[in-house]
Amino acid sequence: MSNGVEDFYCDEVLSGKTAVDIVLETDNSLAFYHTRPFYEVHIVVISKKHITSLIDVKPEDNDMMKDLFSVIQKVSKQVNEKYGACTVSTNIGEYQSNKHMHWHIHFGNRIRYLDGTWC
Numbered sequence: 001m002s003n004g005v006e007d008f009y010c011d012e013v014l015s016g017k018t019a020v021d022i023v024l025e026t027d028n029s030l031a032f033y034h035t036r037p038f039y040e041v042h043i044v045v046i047s048k049k050h051i052t053s054l055i056d057v058k059p060e061d062n063d064m065m066k067d068l069f070s071v072i073q074k075v076s077k078q079v080n081e082k083y084g085a086c087t088v089s090t091n092i093g094e095y096q097s098n099k100h101m102h103w104h105i106h107f108g109n110r111i112r113y114l115d116g117t118w119c
Helices: 008-014 059-083
Strands: 022-025 029-033 039-047 087-089 102-110
Touching: 008 029, 008 039, 022 059, 029 059, 039 059, 059 102
Parallel strands: none
Antiparallel strands: 022 029, 029 039, 039 102, 087 102
């Protein structure tokens, strides 16, 4: 769980309780800078519809997924053009601390805490 809630993106971000720095927004998708970044550049892309993870996408979600992947592509292209590379990933199952389908687009070194441990 992220910040004590199972779906931080619905409960906090999409509800407006937690402000985010938006990179790109459409009717179906939202890309924003991660609220607790793990990398120098760390952007999250979410669908505005609650879907738990990639393996839970249904055929009726095809239009939403086309929009989501278009946003992922556009943001990835921006990061790649600015920095020369990026990673795009999603998590499923126990790797997924936030039970809302989301994609990470990141570049750079992993951030360490002041005590030297990894975030």
